[in-house]
Amino acid sequence: DADVTQTPRNRITKTGKRIMLECSQTKGHDRMYWYRQDPGLGLRLIYYSFDVKDINKGEISDGYSVSRQAQAKFSLSLESAIPNQTALYFCATSSLETQYFGPGTRLLVL
Amino acid sequence: GENVEQHPSTLSVQEGDSAVIKCTYSDSASNYFPWYKQELGKRPQLIIDIRSNVGEKKDQRIAVTLNKTAKHFSLHITETQPEDSAVYFCAVDSGGSNYKLTFGKGTLLTVNP
Numbered sequence: 001d002a003d004v005t006q007t008p009r010n011r012i013t014k015t016g017k018r019i020m021l022e023c024s025q026t027k028g029h030d031r032m033y034w035y036r037q038d039p040g041l042g043l044r045l046i047y048y049s050f051d052v053k054d055i056n057k058g059e060i061s062d063g064y065s066v067s068r069q070a071q072a073k074f075s076l077s078l079e080s081a082i083p084n085q086t087a088l089y090f091c092a093t094s095s096l097e098t099q100y101f102g103p104g105t106r107l108l109v110l
Numbered sequence: 111g112e113n114v115e116q117h118p119s120t121l122s123v124q125e126g127d128s129a130v131i132k133c134t135y136s137d138s139a140s141n142y143f144p145w146y147k148q149e150l151g152k153r154p155q156l157i158i159d160i161r162s163n164v165g166e167k168k169d170q171r172i173a174v175t176l177n178k179t180a181k182h183f184s185l186h187i188t189e190t191q192p193e194d195s196a197v198y199f200c201a202v203d204s205g206g207s208n209y210k211l212t213f214g215k216g217t218l219l220t221v222n223p
Contacts (some may be wrong), residue, residue: 019140031209040119042215043154058210059111084118090153097142097209 003027004102006091012108013081021076021105023091032074033092033099034058034066036085043090049074081109112137114202116214123190124222131217134182139205140152143176143183146199148216154199157184190221 002023013101023032023083034046035058045058055066078085078089086109091102093099113136123129133143144159160167160174160183167174171190176183187194197218201211 035213040215042116045212046208048210081146094209095204098144098156098159099211101155103153106168 004091004093004100006089006105008105009103010106012110014110015082019078019081019107021089021091021107023071023074023102025072025091025093025100025102027093027095027097027100028071029093029100031054031094032068033094034064034074034076035090035092036060037088037090037104038087040044046076046089065101076086078109081107083109085109111200112140112204112212114212114214116200116217117203118217119215120218120220122220122222125190125192126138127190128192129187129190129219131181131185131200131219133184133202133214134180135202136181136213137202138178138181140202141205142203142209143174144201144211145172145185146201146213148197148199150196152167157198179189187219190219192221192223195219195221202208 007022030051033048035043044060049068065077087104092099113135134189142155146154148154160176171188173186197216199216200214204210
């Protein structure tokens, strides 16, 4: 599972700051996803990309943006962080149905 | 969009007992139904999946059953062990070749020694 990596693993930031979370994969998968996990709410899809030129909004995209810099890299940005964006963020990749998750980034917005 | 309901939200069993977690979904076009296990502080990992052309699939102590007519599927864990303690998530795809998953809210399974 070192095939999917996320940086940073932990981050504390302040309200209003811009922050970027990065995801890289060596699996050669075309499809990449960003999820957030909150206690009791499961995994909710923020954005997904099926190739470098394809970006799609998920169910909770407001307040977030993404960039697919290459097949292997997919970044998630919070343009102006707010406290209710405090969560655990996971990147995932897939070639077909099965999704493989990165180790997660724990974000705290003060 | 797809609506996935997962029950129960918590489940406590004695070691050696069986555990069953159920999920229902709304979109009849869905064809792929994976189950993920997330241990404390770790990433979700696929443990078993089933496709709509199959009613049941087993892998050692875990099995998944699917009733596509009723739009529900279940995870069965037999002879539970303490290392089975984790949060389990069901998921459903959006049908076609989209492969976008909608997850249930998760079940915290505790296996007591």
